[in-house]
Amino acid sequence: xxxxxxxxxxxxxxxxxxxxxxxxxxxxxxxxxxxxxxxxxxxxxxxxxxxxxxxxxxxxxxxxxxxxxxxxxxxxxxxxxxxxxxxxxxxxxx
Amino acid sequence: xxxxxxxxxxxxxxxxxxxxxxxxxxxxxxxxxxxxxxxxxxxxxxxxxxxxxxxxxxxxxxxxxxxxxxxxxxxxxxxxxxxxxxxxxxxxxx
Numbered sequence: 001x002x003x004x005x006x007x008x009x010x011x012x013x014x015x016x017x018x019x020x021x022x023x024x025x026x027x028x029x030x031x032x033x034x035x036x037x038x039x040x041x042x043x044x045x046x047x048x049x050x051x052x053x054x055x056x057x058x059x060x061x062x063x064x065x066x067x068x069x070x071x072x073x074x075x076x077x078x079x080x081x082x083x084x085x086x087x088x089x090x091x092x093x094x
Numbered sequence: 095x096x097x098x099x100x101x102x103x104x105x106x107x108x109x110x111x112x113x114x115x116x117x118x119x120x121x122x123x124x125x126x127x128x129x130x131x132x133x134x135x136x137x138x139x140x141x142x143x144x145x146x147x148x149x150x151x152x153x154x155x156x157x158x159x160x161x162x163x164x165x166x167x168x169x170x171x172x173x174x175x176x177x178x179x180x181x182x183x184x185x186x187x188x
Contacts, residue, residue, distance in 0.1 A: 007157050015109075015180050017157055039133045039176045041153040059135040062103050063111055065154050082133045082155050082187050084100050084178040086109050 005070050006078055009088040016088045020081040022074035029071050034085045036064045043079030050069035063092075095122055095166075103182040110182045114175040116168035128179045128188035130158045135186050137173030142164050 001021070005018040020038065022028075022045065039061050046055040047062050048071040056062050062069050099112040114132065116122075116139065125151050132139070133155050140149040140167040141156050158164050 006155060013157070013159055015129055015178070016130065017131055017155055019155075035109055037109065037111055037178050039135075041133075059174070059176070060114075060144050061100060061111060063107070066105055080153070082153070082176075083110070085105045 001026055003083070005090070009091055014087060016058050016083075016090065018083055020079075020083050022072075022079040022081070024074060024078045024079070026074045027071060028073075029069075031069045032064050032066050034087055034089045035066045036089065037069045037084045038062045038064070038081040039083075041080045041082060043077045044075050045072055045079045045081065046075070095115045095120055097177070099184070103185055108181060110177075110179045110184065112177055114173075114177055114181060116166075116173040116175070118168060118170050118172045120142045120168045120172070122167075123163075125163045126158050126160050128181055128183045129160045130183065132156045132158070132175040133177075135174045135176060138169050139166055139175065140169070152171045 002021040005016055008018040039058045044057045046053050096115040097156045099110055101111040138151045140147050141164055
């Protein structure tokens with residue numbers, strides 16, 4: 001998964017904004033250090049948390065609240081997302 | 095312009111998330127009370143600030159920092175956006 005910030009802690013705004021690219025059939029397991037919103041632009045992503053899985057396609061929004069434990073799974077076609085995090089995810093991981 | 099929040103101050107997260115629908119050739123003049131990110135899903139939006147105008151189409155991100163004075167203009171085809179604001183725009187306007 002490739003994440004490219006467009007706006008982040010270097011720019012004075014309180015949020016990080018960027019694009020994310022998922023390869024085909026990629027799986028990412030993560031506990032969210034920040035509130036993270038993804039808008040799917042191309043492809044599909046399935047997000048599992050607890051016992052439930054939601055799949056989002058182009059134009060759909062996924063909100064992953066801070067503290068949530070998620071599995072993000074792309075499919076055969078991979079996925080492109082725009083994301084917004086509050087606060088800055090790179091600072092929260094540091 | 096129709097704004098429908100999906101996540102906001104009622105849900106405990108620090109951000110508001112929603113969808114915005116712009117009619118054809120609509121113009122919105124606003125001073126941003128919050129940091130506002132729009133991802134264009136359908137159509138195009140032109141955002142002017144100071145002397146410059148940027149036009150964004152599907153998959154493109156527009157960040158309007160808090161305090162900025164902007165004119166948002168849709169075109170013949172209208173526009174659909176996903177938006178994320180920090181903090182909650184409805185509380186900032188109240």
